[in-house]
Amino acid sequence: MPSTLEARSTLTDRYQTTVPETVRRVLGLNKRDKIQYEIRPGGEVVLTRAQAEPSDDPVIERFLSFLAQDLADHPERIQAVDARLARRVKALVRKVQIDLDQPLSPEDD
Numbered sequence: 079m080p081s082t083l084e085a086r087s088t089l090t091d092r093y094q095t096t097v098p099e100t101v102r103r104v105l106g107l108n109k110r111d112k113i114q115y116e117i118r119p120g121g122e123v124v125l126t127r128a129q130a131e132p133s134d135d136p137v138i139e140r141f142l143s144f145l146a147q148d149l150a151d152h153p154e155r156i157q158a159v160d161a162r163l164a165r166r167v168k169a170l171v172r173k174v175q176i177d178l179d180q181p182l183s184p185e186d187d
Contacts, residue, residue, distance in 0.1 A: 101125070 085098035097107060105127040107113070113127035147158065 083100060083104070085100045087095040087098055088157065090093050097113070101107075105113075105125075109128055112131075113128045114128040116124040116126070
């Protein structure tokens with residue numbers, strides 16, 4: 079009979095936790111992967127690796143793959159951003175505050 083593995087983690091003040099390394103390895107989790115929680119009637123919670131969901135935009139993944147492949151195939155086409163354009167962009171976003179820890183959307187929580 080296979081032995082049962084156990085792992086434990088702690089919730090932070092923001093109800094966040096680190097998935098223990100043993101669990102990540104067993105589930106094959108990598109950074110930015112999604113986790114599925116199944117809550118059973120008796121209070122048991124089963125944690126699994128969530129299946130990849132199709133993109134909201136059916137074309138975006140193919141487009142991003144195309145860009146990545148084109149960059150890999152033709153690095154000579156990469157050009158520096160014009161200094162005038164860079165100054166214009168900086169001026170446009172000068173007063174924009176960005177919190178890199180803030181989720182982009184509610185489902186990113």
